[in-house]
Amino acid sequence: MAETKRLICRGDELAECGDGVRFVVDHQGRSEPAFVIRYGGEVRAYINRCMHIPYELDWHPGKFFDSEGLVLICSVHGASYDPATGQCVGGPCYQGLTNLTVEEIAGLVYLAE
Template sequence: MTEESTAPDTAYAICGFNDIPSRRAVGFHLVIQDEDGTHRPWPIIVVRWGKQVFGYLNRCPHNDVNLDWERNQFLDPNGLRLMCGKHGSSFEIGTGRCVDGPCKGSGLTPVALAVLDGDICVTGVTLVEDDQNSPEEG
């Protein structure tokens, strides 16, 4: 068993594709199971941009804090980049690369997503499934 075979064919639906409006980002508080069986929090951001979805770990590479400056507020004032509410670093939505701020040159950790049967799904990991896999209420 290789490290990459954690859950290669498993997809976990976290919300419907249409549950996230285009050009919006939503945070999810999930729980991941590591290879040794331990469970740990796994906060992620899902961005829908037209027919595309992008996923990132909700952690700023500058100081390891969540990006949202208010619950589910991830985008800059123009709605064109992800932004860290703590220090103002901004990230390209399509790549996660930091283009401005203290972590310029580094990037967000990508999360593998797929759209299957109208649902946005997380792939390539083992999630602890429970009723907590819902978007944050705001």
């Protein structure tokens, strides 16, 4: 089956280590909350579910980074994740976030489905 791409947002909506853009994705047969952020100049997207307890991470819609912009942090109990990989780097998470494939083409951010 040919890969399709779904437009998520404009690239300029994603500042480096800034607010993320939330969206909903069909993932493994379920509708899941997800988000995209920019880190290291690259767009990166994850399912918006903490690996401690499956709550959404953001403390306010789109607020995924800690105050220094170093890690993605769960608003519930403070689990932190590497923005580049989604791997758990602190707090009560024992595995990483679920990665989604996104790419930026001509200033637009697409999810590969």
